[in-house]
Amino acid sequence: MRLLAHNLMCSHVRGVKNGYPLGLAATEVRFLDEVAEKAIAEQMAEDSDASDGEYGLPEYNDDVMANIWPKVVYSVLHQAASALGHAEGLPPPKVAVSPSMGVDAATVASSSNPDLASLTEQERKTIYRILFYLDVVEGSLTCPESGRVFPIVKSIPNMLLDEDEV
């Protein structure tokens, strides 16, 4: 699960009113650009004639960033990256989010995102990498209100509810 998905999900347990953001914990994370780099290197080693794949390495793209930025709640992204120990290089959010509890709507409203134009290119690239490439392989998501834990196994979170939760 990438941090983009974490940013877009909230607790859907019945009766929970403020289930955003989900608490994030991880025992294994990886960067997908590094995974892709390794895969291409292996392919080249195996077959010297192989071109470097049809897609090549993922790259930073300004259009993608501009389109995705209004959808992302930056304070929540920053908090999630901090929880995984990868907040280095990220610009500070306007409003800090406490990791243990849900946030109030003023904080999550995406208008609180810093203006993209005010960020340096390096900051934009760091945000981009954290948002799209940082992948939680094994870990869990926790509902801030009910404490329900959703496991993440092999990069896929299990958000299936039990019968008494729907």
Add this chain to the structure above:
Amino acid sequence: MSDAAVAPPCSSELQRFLVKFADSHPAFCAPEFLSVAKVLGIECAIEVDGQPVKDAYSFSQPSPFIYVYLPNEAAARAIARRSILVRAILREWASATSYEELLDQIRNDPPGDMVDFPAGKTFAMRVEGYHQRLSIEYQREMINRIGECCPPAVYERGRVNLRSPDVTWCLIEEYISRGPLQRVYFGTRVAEGIRVTDHLLDRFRLNRRSYLGTTAMDPELAFLMANMACSAPGRVVLDPFVGTGSLLLSVAALVPGVQVLGTDIDPRTVRGLGRPVAGSRPGTNALTNFQEIGLAHSVDLVLCDASRSPWRLPGFTGQSTARLAGFVDAIIADPPYGVRESAQQLTQRLRPRSCAEPNDERYILKTNYPPEQVYADLVDFAALHLPVGGRLVYWLAVITEFFTPEDVPRHPAMNLVALCPQSFSRWTRFLVVMEKTREPAFDAGSTTAAGGPLPLACSLAPGAGLAAEDRAYVETLRQGRETSYGQFRTQYFNTAKNGPHEPVLPLAPGEGKVRQTRRRAAPLPDAVPAVAPTAQPEEQ
């Protein structure tokens, strides 16, 4: 079709081009072309009865040659880079039902790019037959016939280069099922489609994938859906019935930078824990196919019930009045029809949580999810999550003889853009394209069942919080009205397999309405393609 030599006047400064489409899905050509033009921000019209029509989403014809209007050649090239059905786009100089007529046209009004052919440039001439193989000798003869009518400038100043010519002229003969010559077109090739230049369909053949399921979508149709949904870099495309991820794989591959999200209720399909499908490598899952083509950074898969999903809802949050932006730009889906894949949702019946499946997936009690409900929830979900102008693209499977246009699920905030049939012998599936026209009307101070403002996630009862008129409309959808897709499974096994002459069995004990007596074939209204579903030609 009117005589193509007389170009009809166009409302604005658009230029007329001839598009040669693949003949695999005639009903999809116009809507896909218009959708691609829309997502690329290109003004576009399609020629219908000799007139350019801007929103000709329902236009369909058996011939794969369609005239379109575009601002310039750059626009044509951009569309050819995205459209999956375009084979080539040409600037037409002449077209006629016979060679004599065609050659007369070329003689009397020589092609503009031949008259002042620049010195030192290279050219090539191609001859193609549609539904007819043309021998090399025949092709050479035709090239010579054209050459005799060409302005001399071409030969005086230009050189032939068959490998990478600066200009390519195409002569295309159109036949119908190897019958007599229908029409012959002559024009300059402006662009070739991505399916030709990139061998897209071959590269994404299902048997090249490491992880396969029984209901993987044909790649061509999945690419079509990506375009119909107006996918673009940085936009978010959601598939609530992701299965093995075949729809999203095509979206991510066609549109670099698009973000795809998929959910499914069945851990076995997504994680690859079930019985392996022939062709699947062991140890693979729905993410493997993305990793293998280097697109793992574009996708997220989540296990959840499509009707109880954890996606944060656009709108008012928590206790405050601040508005949270929506994030889903398009929704594409191939909902389970109940034939190969059963439709299920979670129920509220209690069961001990300790009932754990192997591999740490909780045992989930599911109940049948009637198709009416699936489609009503899907359209409802789209109305809540999409931005205005966002698209919902999904398949609707029906038994052909029971289908009426009223069966297409509707929503007051969603507009039907296109309805493209793909026919099989006894059943048809329609690709339904809907566009959100407005925000659903919420009652002022509407509350959820638990009280308080709308929650972040879509955990509210479907249709809750809608204003009275919208709610009434949505509830009509859910009242179990008999539809041609609601009983698709029963009908499929009764009718589709046994043939039309077998009596249709009652649906189930206690609801033994025989639908044949109630339904009559109704003509499609103007809003939907005016084509009778025809049998699909073999894929080329």
